[in-house]
Amino acid sequence: MNNIFVYCEITEEKTVADVSMELLSKARKLADELKVKVEAMVVGQVDEKPLQELFAYGVDCINYADDTRLFPYQTLPHFAIVTKLIKEKQPQIVLFGATSVGRDLAPRVASYLRCGLTADCTSLEIGDHEDKKAGVVYRNLLYQIRPAFGGNIIATIINPETKPQMATVREGVMKKELYNTEYKGEINKLNVANYVSDNDFCIQILEREIEQQKINIKGAQIIVCGGYGMASVKDGFKLIYQLAEVLGGEVGATRAAVDAGLAEHERQVGQTGVTVRPKLYIACGVSGAVQHRAGMAESSKIISINTDIAAPINAISDYTITGDAGEILPKLIAHYKSNTK
């Protein structure tokens, strides 16, 4: 009892989404610390192979609601199953991916259960909390850690009084790690009719067009990232693309650059975008707000190109080049070409 639950998302290909496996990996570590079990909630049909593969992430029990009506995702039926299952099994922690599905489902579940929910956590830890005024010590709470308020602060959020403690986490923030390829758990097949009613299917899906993911910078080994500073550089993002191309890398962007229409949302690096860990990260005209750094600080080598010598990004960079990116990027391209001839 009081295990850790992960809501697993199902992809168009009837597999379990990467973000869910990342969360299972994290849940396993937290569960080892708390000496409890990890349970997955799989709502909708998944092929047998990806379902069995979940065990290798250290899953002790898969609660499986296998019904064709449960895919594509709809709020109310998934809400009905998840809330009923949580009431039955009383987990102490429930994790969701901060995807369009997780961010639709988790708040409604938290509202119904009247428990706390922290969005877009960048770190999860276990720790105690002492309420000195009330003279109470709470043991083994989930520390839900996230940047807040324009990224000037990092907040640690706790839910001392209510259970379960719930959090959403963006894709790529936690590492997907196999726990033990021999690990075996059980599958708890739910009798779906006991969990959902016909009324839960009151919204009709009339049309659906889901594209294959075209841009995926998560796995790129080299990322050239443009910030809002590139807006004032002539052909700024064109230069970013050129450097990325000659180096065989991908283009990333900050939120400010994406909001300004300089790059697609899929390229956004940071707390509300993608978290990346490339071997080389070149930040051009990036000031380095904490939300951005949360998504790239674990890059092996960081080069910062900035006119502002005091830009926060410089503090975490291995190399800082002070100057105008409009001048430096063409030079880098030229020197790369002459050195690799």
Added chain:
Amino acid sequence: MSFRIVVLAKQVPDTRNVGKDAMKEDGTVNRAALPAIFNPEDLNALEMALEIKDRLEDVIVSVITMGPSRAAEIIRDSIYRGADNGIVVSDRKVAGSDTLATSYTISQAIKKLGNVDLVLCGRQAIDGDTAQVGPQVAEKLNMPQITYAEEVVAVNETAIQIKRRLERGIEVVESKFPCLITVHGSANPCRFPHAKRVMKYKYAISASEAAEIGIDTAKLWQQKPYLKIEEWNAADIQAEDSRLGLTGSPTKVKKIENVVLTAKESVKLSASDEDLDGLIKELITAHIIG
């Protein structure tokens, strides 16, 4: 009976323009240094409400906001743009609310309004980016929810078809009323204030705003009742105190840390050819590029 739409709006600090004085010496947020604006996606939601008002007969659009008395500013702005009226839910008891306490408070206000057919709100507010209040209000009102709406495909008095913007595509769904819709920033931008409406409503004021500047509104409101911006407190919306503000918020902030950068030993380079050529050579030798 009129078709009633409620738009949920929030006045937020403009975190997109955080200046150097946004933080005080002690590491707390200097709210006074940040301009207060109409949360951008709530404006998309207001536009969607006004589009539905254009398409159906006899629609009333009311805007509800929770916040201090100055939040009446966004009610006036909404009315200039075409909303019929608005309500500020304001009470010391709601200070420090997390999303759960906020959604409870707002749902109580919607219940007081009564007979609401459609609730519209922005997907998320820029000061927290949590995107939680919409779905939570839907749960409290026991309404189905449609999140990330981009476009009204079709609407009549009983049902609505919405195009949703998802991570990798779109979905068109249909729901009967009542329901709650959260609106994505890719939806139509809000129409501008209408000059005639600005003229008519520029003296619209709430009771606490009037008290702050010390004017007597009794006569004004008697002659022109449309100039009164309603203000409701916790008692007006029959809220249980235990579910409001800090007390009603299960999430607690344990710790706030200022962001301190642990500086790496970084190599400082200039834009000279010599430095840049040296850098490229180093990266190639280290097999990082090549």
